[in-house]
Amino acid sequence: MRLSHWSIALLAPVLAACSQADTVAEPAETTAPSATSPERKEVAGPERRILAFGDSLFAGYGVGLTHSYPTKLEYALRDKGINAIVTNAAVSGETSAAGAKRFAFALDAQKVKPDLIMLELGGNDMLRGLQPTETRANFAAMLGEAKKRGIPVLLMGMRAPPNYGPEYQAEFDSLYGELAKEYGAAIVPFWLEAIYEKPQLFQADRIHPTIEGIDLLVEDTLDEVQAALPPVG
DSSP states (O other): OOOOHHHHHHHHHHHHOOTTGGGOSSOOOOOOTTOOOOOOOOOOSOOEEEEEEESHHHHTTTTOGGGSHHHHHHHHHHHTTOOEEEEEOOOTTOOHHHHHHHHHHHHHTOSSOOSEEEEEOOHHHHHTTOOHHHHHHHHHHHHHHHHHTTOOEEEEOOOOOGGGOHHHHHHHHHHHHHHHHHHTOEEESOTTTTTTTOGGGBOTTSSSBOHHHHHHHHHHHHHHHHHHSOOOO
16 A cells, blocks of 8 residues: 555654653543543343453553543444453553563453453554564564463554665564464454544544544454454353
């Protein structure tokens, strides 16, 4: 896909994914007039537990946990009749290296073994100048841990912006798909696809989605999340 002048300018900070977030203790709640709280539908049937493991793009930076992607995803799944419980285990500013260090601890902290892990990291690696080989190794450690525990993973893929250079871009962009194939994980190739060329769906920092942007991301990825859930029983 050929990027417009705006999308190139926007994509770099978006894929840096939290340059400001690691200095913020808690996401700030938005007071936008259109910010209506989602409604959680009561659903019968077996519980489907999902662990959302990522950085500020999952943590609800600028919109609060109530309007974060994991919360909105849970409600959308329940609207489809799936008794989903999505646990938000995201940390703003997190790199794949930091994620790999706390990954097993986060899994051990779950009272019930998750049916699915959504793994959303990588943007901060680019921001901090980590080489794709390092990012790949960190993801491999997390995917290996999940596989050892028998928990399927949905990789939320990212892309490097063009200004990182063609060699870096090619190496970074390919690691998600290659790791998904190697570890048998499901993948959303680029989970910001639905909004990255729509500046009005980003907050003033041009990094984090607005509530409306999160709604569109949930809508765009809902079928892939549902497909990644293992069969009941």
